[in-house]
Amino acid sequence: MYDMTIELRADGGCLYRQIYEHIKKEITEGKLLTGERLPSARSLAEYLQVSRCTVDYAYGQLQAEGYIESKACRGYYVCEVEDMTAVPAGEAMDDVPGETYTEAERELFQDFSHRPEKKEDVIDFSPYDIDMDGFPFATWRKLSKKVLDDANSELFARGDAQGDLSLRHTISRYLHSSRGVNCSPEQIIVGAGNDYLLLLLEKILGDRRTIAMENPTYLRSYHIFRSFSYQVTAVKTDGNGIIVSDLEQSGADTVYVMPSHQFPSGTVMPIGRRMELLKWAGRKKGRYLIEDDYDSEFRYQGKPIPALQASDEKGRVIYLGSFSKAIAPAIRVSFMVLPEELLETYRKHCFFYSCTVSRIDQGILEEFIRDGYFERHLNKMRKVYRTKHELMLRLLEPMRRQFRVSGENAGLHLLLSSLHGRTEEELVRQARESGVRVYGLSEHKMEETAADETPGTVLLGFGGLTAEQIMQGMERLKTAWREEQNG
């Protein structure tokens, strides 16, 4: 039995974090072994004289990062994790998750009540939309004016091809503290959107690659890779992401993954699978992992999980980040972190591609991050999305006999899978007939995949909807889908 003694110090930071770090350390140092059972949250809480909630958060975070797993009715067990020494000391966690999120709901109603109805009164649960009402107009305006007022002719000249050094410094600091990414500003390339950065990456990686993707996946990236002279191959996944033995057999030399929150499945890749992937990449020269960390900022269970890049010791991870979800798509600033080897190739063969983001826009973004506005914005948006997310889960409660809900730990959408063998096409059509748009999971599948035996699954995005729209939409869905059941 696991020794429950954890020395909690008053000056040691928040309790949740002390518990999380202690157990994580025990696992990484091999004191807690694979398969070992942890005490129940209740008993540990009693023993440590902390609230049950505090232990739940610590366990939730450990589970989300793949250190432990929960087995139904049996408690928490330590997972198998490869080569744990490479795991960095979770630098991503700076403060306690607040417990005061639900009262924000009333605010939400107010905030969005002025929002115009979408045309034709269709409620669109798009998994791509974000909450644009949360965009910090006033701040952005203020900073834009400031940058333009301070601007001299330098700012209108052609800038550094990789992006302004000062912005890259700011991004590298942000990546380090919030995502555990280890990189120097020299490794960062700023570009106008992921699409552009992938085009550039093709030139760096060369044009004879076989790229493995999870299936379903983010189709925009899929289409982009297909427009390259790349072989694109779908590799089987399980609940933890891409299966590495299948990957090995696929002949791929490059993998595109979203370990922090796979789109559209919502899977968070546990640390064990990450280590396997890194090991796979390290086994042959020229193998690379493309990590698309597109919405890592929004998690509802514990704190953000460090990026895959944070565990990369051999320089195999190409990290892609963007401000499209976190700030707004129109910002059009993404960035790519290249490992040293590829950085050399870039400097030798791609130095002539000029930066696609104007120096003015770079300047505005830099001030936005550097002066703390970005962090405040993220905190605000986390609350907004958490509120919507909780509302969604609450409204889904009565439908749980009909549907399995998944992907609920992070991001701006949930997945509903029919428990009664109803097809995706049926669910989408019934929703549409009631004035609601939901998105079939199969829409995110690569080309002709073999006919599917999985239950019909739909995506419900809530990022761009108001609380009112969510309630109205869920009401319609309940009727649409229940009526069919009776019929």
Add this chain to the structure above:
Amino acid sequence: MYDMTIELRADGGCLYRQIYEHIKKEITEGKLLTGERLPSARSLAEYLQVSRCTVDYAYGQLQAEGYIESKACRGYYVCEVEDMTAVPAGEAMDDVPGETYTEAERELFQDFSHRPEKKEDVIDFSPYDIDMDGFPFATWRKLSKKVLDDANSELFARGDAQGDLSLRHTISRYLHSSRGVNCSPEQIIVGAGNDYLLLLLEKILGDRRTIAMENPTYLRSYHIFRSFSYQVTAVKTDGNGIIVSDLEQSGADTVYVMPSHQFPSGTVMPIGRRMELLKWAGRKKGRYLIEDDYDSEFRYQGKPIPALQASDEKGRVIYLGSFSKAIAPAIRVSFMVLPEELLETYRKHCFFYSCTVSRIDQGILEEFIRDGYFERHLNKMRKVYRTKHELMLRLLEPMRRQFRVSGENAGLHLLLSSLHGRTEEELVRQARESGVRVYGLSEHKMEETAADETPGTVLLGFGGLTAEQIMQGMERLKTAWREEQNG
């Protein structure tokens, strides 16, 4: 002998234009035949009772467009022009060229006197620099504030992949009136810089192309094509641009040209050569001409020459334009006009590439063009550059025994070729030793070209220099290069 009767009407617009259009019409309709001699400017002016200057402008424009040529001491002759029926009615010309440019020189001194000296006191005759002091800061600030103040959340959402339709409308109107380009807004793709648009174009054109370039050429484009899986081949040029018979033998299926002002040679491609090129492209399916119209706004001889695209009847020209030279490199807005056939390919195979320019920046640019600021800015910059250009030519006058001056009709640089067999390396080194940077023509040559017997030629860019710097730099060059001659 040519009948000099040209009916000049008081209500027929400016005299210069009436003369130009009349003679052009006579040539295109075959009434004036190849090789026929035109009356001297003096005699035509006397006959028509107009100023000599007016006829000079008309002849200059006809010559610049390749309809007539001047033979030393013998006068003007009609050129051979292929298939003249395809030539559009020069819509590019709306007003008379002003004659009042020289008095702007004093202003120039004032405008730039506050400009900080470049470090190390080196005067850099860079052919890439533009006059950033001319950037309309106040206007840009005002429009930025306006766009942000008017902005709603729509503006921060992901926009149209090709760029906002309203901006594309504005660009198509501008292209039509100022460059004679015939296109609908649907054919335009807005992107963050030419480099990005070329990357996109690779995906549209497919990856097995052989691209012909003039040599020397714009090296950035050369490097970009080389980073593609394209064959790049240098095709011989004469004083009129790429030689079409050599092109035919090269096996190329795509040609990259700058007909309005070739970089770095400064050649303006005459109408005859343009027609030959278009004919070449029309001869086989899949042949395309990429027209990079990078600095067409700045001409000192006559009015801007219509784009090659304006004469394209078979949909063979891909037109590339940019606001980098005309406004500022940091604006980072370029655009590409696709012919119908390629537009279809784009829509089928590249629809998922999202626009690389933020909607805010698109909005600012749109207002800048639509509300007439762009035209005013161009007029101002034309005067500024014309003044610098005239200053350069005046200061070069005493050096004409040593150098042949070329490329003087347009753009922001001139070329000096040694008449006394001095090498480029010698000229560049002597300049550098006197604190002046000039650019060897061979720097713009593709890879290892066969050793050159042409006289040493250097580029002198003046766009980014103040009048004072130009004078000081030319003084240093005169000394540097004269001393050597005495030595």
